[in-house]
Amino acid sequence: MLRERRRWGAGRTLLWMGGAFAAGCIPSGRLVTRALTGRTLEDIGDGKPGSANVARSVGWKPGAAVLALDAGKAYVPATAARLTGAGHGAVAAIGISAMLGHIAVVKGRGGASALGAAYAMDPGMTAIASVELLGGFALHGNAQAAAVAAVSLPLISLALHRQPRRALGPLVVTTILLAARLKGSPGAGWPDSPAVLWRRFWVDRDD
Numbered sequence: 001m002l003r004e005r006r007r008w009g010a011g012r013t014l015l016w017m018g019g020a021f022a023a024g025c026i027p028s029g030r031l032v033t034r035a036l037t038g039r040t041l042e043d044i045g046d047g048k049p050g051s052a053n054v055a056r057s058v059g060w061k062p063g064a065a066v067l068a069l070d071a072g073k074a075y076v077p078a079t080a081a082r083l084t085g086a087g088h089g090a091v092a093a094i095g096i097s098a099m100l101g102h103i104a105v106v107k108g109r110g111g112a113s114a115l116g117a118a119y120a121m122d123p124g125m126t127a128i129a130s131v132e133l134l135g136g137f138a139l140h141g142n143a144q145a146a147a148v149a150a151v152s153l154p155l156i157s158l159a160l161h162r163q164p165r166r167a168l169g170p171l172v173v174t175t176i177l178l179a180a181r182l183k184g185s186p187g188a189g190w191p192d193s194p195a196v197l198w199r200r201f202w203v204d205r206d207d
Helices: 002-024 028-037 051-057 060-083 088-106 111-121 123-138 142-161 168-183 194-203
Strands: none
Touching: 002 060, 002 088, 028 051, 028 060, 051 060, 060 088, 060 111, 088 111, 088 168, 111 123, 111 142, 111 168, 123 142, 142 168, 142 194, 168 194
């Protein structure tokens, strides 16, 4: 395994990162909505491309499908890389690249892709964070649950492995997720007051 990881190399990692970024650019929510309704998310929802908006606008089953597809955009390439010899750092970089593609091109928050990337990095860490998510969903605090789960990822990794280097990937995932949330919707601009900052972080609303 050590030889395989040495042979993996930076060039191969960059190539896989490019492929993962391209996968992240696939607008799953818009494609599923168009296929099922013939309309756009802007026509029937709030325009956000994530699974939550699809679930509200089209139905929970299409929303669940979009959640799985968006998570898979990060999970599949990162896991495939691990199976072919990539180390923890390369797996994290590949999963994160898919997240960045989703955020930069699809203009989503990247939550589902982050879930897929995190699961590829560390299934145990993600399983614990998922308990937080499910508990929040049960209490109808979806935005709050996502915030808590995101912040806890690197802390869970440290608690499980006692290896700071293993927590770097989850820390980057957390940073990207929070930055996307704090930036708000396209055109909203960065927060101009502590109140707006807190509202975006805790309830994921622009104002």
